């Protein structure tokens with residue numbers, strides 16, 4: 001009886017709670033759907049209109065204040081905004097302002113230009129509605145475009161503020177200076193370097209962003225808009241120089257050279273320098289507006305054995321050990337002959353880098369290497385950007401013809417031999433005849449269709465690959481009969497921030513960081529190989545983790561400044577505070593760190609047997625976390641080559657005139673590439689590809705009848 005009563009009571013209580021919830025929800029819905037005519041506020045009834053510069057021209061906001069002093073209606077007009085971007089954002093922004101009864105609302109993230117203009121214009125209109133006045137700024141005289149003078153605009157780029165200073169006459173942008181020291185070297189830095197010329201040529205901010213560097217490009221254009229607005233410009237009167245496809249008139253051209261190299265990453269630039277030094281004429285095709293590819297992103301160093309740096313520093317190492325380490329790291333499916341050639345030629349490659357002014361004297365341990373073998377720049381900077389800068393300088397010094405924005409589309413074949421390349425420039429279709437072609441187009445990490453074709457399980461996985469790394473060389477080679485090897489071997493990197501695809505360098509864990517899951521618990525030895533740590537992360541709830549470190553670690557590692565300035569870190573003065581920010585149970589995270597710090601003191605990790613990266617504990621506030629998950633990092637498979645870098649067909653026979661080097665090639669790294677071997681690969685095989693292509697050219701010339 002007692003039980004029956006309690007049950008009845010509980011049912012009644014649940015019913016009451018449900019009824020309350022339903023009536024509350026109902027009230028909320030009614031409130032949302034009602035008009036804002038009766039909104040209360042302190043504005044003066046009437047319609048107030050103001051203007052601000054958007055992306056393409058003025059954006060006008062008309063605010064209607066109702067009888068009770070609240071915002072009753074918001075009308076936004078911006079006919080020059082990009083329809084799918086700013087245009088689509090305007091109705092959303094009108095709703096936000098109405099709901100907030102204020103101009104202080106969050107912008108629409110994909111449409112920052114338009115959002116800022118709408119907010120600025122709405123704020124001005126509301127100032128008028130509050131009885132205030134608005135300073136409309138200077139107005140150009142007569143039919144001038146600008147009030148002459150020098151103006152500076154500032155906007156947030158990828159790594160920090162970007163400033164644009166323009167000197168204007170009444171009708172002309174006479175000079176421009178772009179400052180953005182914090183932008184990524186050899187990516188955003190190219191936009192800082194190059195966009196000024198485009199802006200001067202176009203006399204307008206309406207130009208295309210630099211492909212692959214859109215965040216920095218847009219920051220520059222926002223800062224420029226700001227500067228021009230200060231000068232009273234009406235942006236809708238400035239010309240639109242964005243390429244629309246229909247506006248381009250295409251022409252054709254035929255060129256001739258000894259060797260065409262496709263792709264100006266590490267392998268392609270190494271090959272171009274060596275072939276030019278050997279006296280051959282070279283055309284280096286690069287589909288992006290800048291060189292570097294994935295090479296720019298290499299952070300660690302270059303593996304090499306028996307180098308003069310190792311000898312000078314008393315480090316014992318052998319070519320044989322390098323081969324064994326690479327085979328073991330690659331699960332022994334690598335092509336041992338290719339690995340042997342890479343190891344045997346690695347010391348000479350280091351000497352060659354010395355000779356072009358790119359020494360790598362700092363030798364240390366890295367994952368998978370028995371001895372200290374990874375060679376890095378003296379000042380601790382990332383090896384990729386450092387080498388790309390040196391390669392670019394050398395190409396300039398040698399006067400190599402680098403054709404930017406020119407995409408190779410097809411290999412030309414005559415009598416079974418490759419005799420040139422078809423390529424598409426911005427406005428010209430090229431036929432480039434050559435005696436030899438070197439493929440150096442990199443991997444296919446940024447071609448989702450290819451990734452899914454070979455590894456359906458990786459669908460939707462973010463990639464750390466540069467935008468140009470889309471497998472073009474592999475596809476072109478297959479068209480002319482090339483064989484592929486290990487094409488499904490794709491390396492995941494375990495620490496990639498997913499919203500920016502930014503790779504958190506292994507050094508963060510190497511210097512002592514730990515990984516925890518959403519429960520605040522460690523789940524692996526953080527320094528196992530990339531494939532194992534990635535798999536462990538994927539097995540966690542949500543398939544992600546947090547990398548946790550402290551101020552001491554930040555102080556010792558330059559790379560972290562970039563993560564902080566990009567805004568991907570969260571930080572707090574206590575571990576509990578950090579836990580709250582990442583929605584982890586504070587007590588559990590505190591316990592995990594206390595345990596870890598004890599393991600570091602004891603030099604013993606009973607949980608997961610970690611043995612390295614335990615020199616310092618994590619005890620110095622503030623504490624930091626970055627949310628990470630695995631990302632596609634390196635495609636280890638690709639075209640099959642022999643040790644002379646000749647591309648082989650399905651019978652194992654060389655395709656005459658066709659060579660390949662770098663990430664486009666398969667077989668060097670097997671099933672797992674160890675850190676430091678990508679750079680060894682591109683320098684060693686880039687050089688060999690040049691030597692082989694040069695020898696082939698000489699053979700061809702001797703065969704040709706004298707003119």
Ligand code: ADP
Pocket residue numbers: 262263264265266267268285286287288290291292293294295296406407408409440441442443466468469470472473661662663664682
């Ligand atoms: P690797 O490490 O093998 O040298 P990278 O990724 O550093 O490779 O560089 C490859 C380069 O090739 C990139 O700069 C990329 O933009 C370029 N590239 C890729 N496909 C083409 C193509 N079809 N035509 C011209 N350049 C290309």
